Amino acid sequence: xxxxxxxxxxxxxxxxxxxxxxxxxxxxxxxxxxxxxxxxxxxxxxxxxxxxxxxxxxxxxxxxxxxxxxxxxxxxxxxxxxxxxxxxxxxxxxxxxxxxxxxxxxxxxxxxxxxxxxxxxxxxxxxxxxxxxxxxxxxxxxxxxxxxxxxxxxxxxxxxxxxxxxxx
Amino acid sequence: xxxxxxxxxxxxxxxxxxxxxxxxxxxxxxxxxxxxxxxxxxxxxxxxxxxxxxxxxxxxxxxxxxxxxxxxxxxxxxxxxxxxxxxxxxxxxxxxxxxxxxxxxxxxxxxxxxxxxxxxxxxxxxxxxxxxx
Numbered sequence: 244x245x246x247x248x249x250x251x252x253x254x255x256x257x258x259x260x261x262x263x264x265x266x267x268x269x270x271x272x273x274x275x276x277x278x279x280x281x282x283x284x285x286x287x288x289x290x291x292x293x294x295x296x297x298x299x300x301x302x303x304x305x306x307x308x309x310x311x312x313x314x315x316x317x318x319x320x321x322x323x324x325x326x327x328x329x330x331x332x333x334x335x336x337x338x339x340x341x342x343x344x345x346x347x348x349x350x351x352x353x354x355x356x357x358x359x360x361x362x363x364x365x366x367x368x369x370x371x372x373x374x375x376x377x378x379x380x381x382x383x384x385x386x387x388x389x390x391x392x393x394x395x396x397x398x399x400x401x402x403x404x405x406x407x408x409x410x411x
Numbered sequence: 412x413x414x415x416x417x418x419x420x421x422x423x424x425x426x427x428x429x430x431x432x433x434x435x436x437x438x439x440x441x442x443x444x445x446x447x448x449x450x451x452x453x454x455x456x457x458x459x460x461x462x463x464x465x466x467x468x469x470x471x472x473x474x475x476x477x478x479x480x481x482x483x484x485x486x487x488x489x490x491x492x493x494x495x496x497x498x499x500x501x502x503x504x505x506x507x508x509x510x511x512x513x514x515x516x517x518x519x520x521x522x523x524x525x526x527x528x529x530x531x532x533x534x535x536x537x538x539x540x541x542x543x544x
Contacts, residue, residue, distance in 0.1 A: 268521065269521045273521035328427060339427070341425045345427050348470070348499050348520075349499045349520045352499025352500040368500075
């Protein structure tokens with residue numbers, strides 16, 4: 244790494260790569276879901292990607308703030324849940340929702356461990372929040388667009404949204 | 412390996428993880444599994460039921476896994492109780508804090524059933540040797 248986290252640009256390729264790797268590891272290990280990452284891209288203004296459930300974690304670090312969100316359509320989430328827990332459900336209920344937060348928590352934990360121990364970041368601990376809704380959308384307020392990390396998987400397509408604001 | 416007739420206490424604020432850990436533990440042959448959603452509730456279970464091993468998440472609201480571990484180790488009734496911490500993070504400082512607090516083993520999420528089985532076997536060896544000394 245050249246320089247410290249404090250001098251990093253808002254969009255950090257290394258950080259994005261860590262999220263790609265961690266997502267693949269977590270879904271494969273905990274849910275036995277095979278994953279193929281797509282090409283990351285910047286979210287366009289007004290772009291909406293269909294989803295019914297999202298786990299969200301705040302990113303807090305001396306150099307930036309932001310969020311990471313794991314966004315899934317209901318059928319993809321339910322298929323992953325079945326692989327994880329061994330229970331088949333027809334719709335998302337309050338009892339199932341925390342799985343989206345837990346999967347994201349594991350992804351964030353892997354990324355946080357590597358970035359803090361090996362790359363000089365100081366990401367703080369955070370608990371996930373889960374959002375659900377038929378027409379769920381995430382809107383970010385800031386100068387930089389969110390980065391979409393698309394994934395294809397044996398359970399269907401889903402994506403991660405990374406929003407970073409270098410505001411400190 | 413532990414006697415599968417002991418009662419396992421699984422502590423996690425996430426219902427999904429409690430289900431995964433409890434299911435895995437039962438698949439490994441353990442008959443009796445209790446669950447608690449945070450460290451404070453786990454303490455109530457510990458004080459009222461004969462628990463043989465604790466498998467606790469670290470990052471929980473109210474009373475965290477490390478707070479529960481410290482409370483357990485400070486109490487004469489439980490200071491030799493096998494205790495495994497489960498966490499999504501494995502930073503060096505965090506591992507050091509858990510060891511200092513008296514954790515017997517540490518498992519990083521995500522994990523497979525085989526990984527949990529291996530950690531339980533390691534923990535049994537370690538705590539049997541410690542408690543015999």
